[in-house]
Amino acid sequence: MTSTIQRLESEVRSYCRSFPTVFTKAEGSVLHDAKGTQYIDFFAGAGSLNYGHNEPHLRDALVAYLQASGITHGLDMATEAKIAFLETFERLVLKPRDLDMKVMFPGPTGTNAVEAAIKLARKVTGRNNVVAFTNAFHGMTLGSLALTGNAGKRHGAGVALHDVNRLPFDGYMGDDVDTLDYVETVLADPSSGIDAPAAFIVETVQGEGGVNVASGPWLRRLAKLAKLHDALLIIDDIQVGCGRTGEFFSFEKLGVSPDIVCLSKSISGYGLPFALTLFKPELDQWSPGEHNGTFRGNNLAFVTAQVALERYWADDALSRAVADKAAYASERLAELANRHDAKARGRGLIQGLAFDEDPSIADRATALAFERGLIIETSGAHGEVIKLLPPLTIERTHLERGLDILTESVQLASQGRAAASTTRFTAGSEQAVLNQAVES
Numbered sequence: 315m316t317s318t319i320q321r322l323e324s325e326v327r328s329y330c331r332s333f334p335t336v337f338t339k340a341e342g343s344v345l346h347d348a349k350g351t352q353y354i355d356f357f358a359g360a361g362s363l364n365y366g367h368n369e370p371h372l373r374d375a376l377v378a379y380l381q382a383s384g385i386t387h388g389l390d391m392a393t394e395a396k397i398a399f400l401e402t403f404e405r406l407v408l409k410p411r412d413l414d415m416k417v418m419f420p421g422p423t424g425t426n427a428v429e430a431a432i433k434l435a436r437k438v439t440g441r442n443n444v445v446a447f448t449n450a451f452h453g454m455t456l457g458s459l460a461l462t463g464n465a466g467k468r469h470g471a472g473v474a475l476h477d478v479n480r481l482p483f484d485g486y487m488g489d490d491v492d493t494l495d496y497v498e499t500v501l502a503d504p505s506s507g508i509d510a511p512a513a514f515i516v517e518t519v520q521g522e523g524g525v526n527v528a529s530g531p532w533l534r535r536l537a538k539l540a541k542l543h544d545a546l547l548i549i550d551d552i553q554v555g556c557g558r559t560g561e562f563f564s565f566e567k568l569g570v571s572p573d574i575v576c577l578s579k580s581i582s583g584y585g586l587p588f589a590l591t592l593f594k595p596e597l598d599q600w601s602p603g604e605h606n607g608t609f610r611g612n613n614l615a616f617v618t619a620q621v622a623l624e625r626y627w628a629d630d631a632l633s634r635a636v637a638d639k640a641a642y643a644s645e646r647l648a649e650l651a652n653r654h655d656a657k658a659r660g661r662g663l664i665q666g667l668a669f670d671e672d673p674s675i676a677d678r679a680t681a682l683a684f685e686r687g688l689i690i691e692t693s694g695a696h697g698e699v700i701k702l703l704p705p706l707t708i709e710r711t712h713l714e715r716g717l718d719i720l721t722e723s724v725q726l727a728s729q730g731r732a733a734a735s736t737t738r739f740t741a742g743s744e745q746a747v748l749n750q751a752v753e754s
């Protein structure tokens with residue numbers, strides 16, 4: 315079944331190991347495989363499918379555009395689709411939030427948006443180093459990888475990753491320590507060895523890093539520190555933007571106004587490659603073509619993004635629905651955490667269940683969940699956090715059913731704790747799932 319993939323696709327493949335089946339189609343929050351099994355999706359393309367798979371309004375617009383021979387590729391030439399997207403983005407996203415920002419199309423992926431952000435910050439400030447935080451994830455190309463915390467991913471670089479200072483994220487030293495006391499101290503000391511940076515780059519909720527939530531006060535203090543040291547504040551909203559936390563941007567209710575914002579994943583609304591780097595107008599010091607790329611104008615993504623904004627961001631219905639579903643999900647996770655010596659945390663519809671004592675529970679539970687028809691991933695430094703990331707539009711019944719499957723899977727995985735101590739599961743390996751199938 316998956317033998318073609320095993321034979322031909324590089325060992326670097328990953329998610330097809332975590333979810334070893336052949337998918338055929340998907341609608342909303344349900345995926346189908348070749349055997350006719352249905353899976354509830356609590357992964358949503360790592361946050362790229364906030365409005366679900368094949369959202370019909372977006373699909374209709376896309377099909378109509380293609381049928382009418384609309385421009386698919388045009389470098390960054392002016393197209394009707396680009397203008398329609400920009401006007402809608404201004405009207406429904408920027409204006410209502412009083413955000414005066416220029417829009418840059420940095421290339422189609424999240425890491426492109428981050429590379430452009432730090433390149434611009436370095437250019438504008440004339441400084442080299444950028445502060446990134448512990449457990450951060452900002453992408454896999456060299457500049458972004460230097461900002462990423464994960465050791466395994468960093469080691470893949472094969473070259474020195476430099477011009478980044480790593481400082482502790484909110485809560486990194488435990489609940490009683492404000493890590494910005496340390497940051498403030500080292501930045502105030504000319505002999506600390508940490509120079510004033512070009513920028514601080516931060517996720518308001520660390521998705522890959524284990525659903526670590528930065529508090530409003532911590533982020534506001536960070537913004538103040540950045541200002542004090544003439545450094546820019548970059549918010550990487552690639553995973554938790556586009557409504558994931560309830561509001562369009564994850565920072566809008568937190569009282570911080572970043573200088574630069576990175577968006578990707580769900581901005582096309584349809585799972586198409588698309589990324590934006592937004593910045594305050596005075597930072598727009600690029601000369602024409604100074605940052606370039608062949609695929610910076612994904613017109614198909616312009617079309618779906620524009621319809622997604624019209625459909626979901628013309629009023630606050632989606633935000634309210636996210637708040638309702640988030641309240642329900644966090645209640646269910648709190649119960650689970652209570653029963654299994656875990657910690658529940660999150661914001662909006664990014665929620666985590668952390669098994670700090672025995673990270674293998676998270677791994678086993680997600681494998682068991684897959685066998686029971688639920689797609690859900692782990693995150694965190696040790697893969698110890700089960701990360702709930704459903705489409706924001708998920709039907710209540712699917713959310714409930716998915717949480718039922720998760721509850722059962724965590725139960726079984728916890729019971730298997732003693733037996734499994736001899737079989738250490740490797741995160742996301744095909745073998746892990748096979749072992750599990752044999753055991754259960």
Ligand SMILES: *Cc1c(COP(=O)(O)O)cnc(C)c1O
Nearest residue numbers: 423424425451452453550552553
């Ligand atoms: C996924 C992600 C990226 C990288 O996006 P790619 O499209 O995979 O390059 C960067 N930052 C955050 C916070 C992400 O979640």
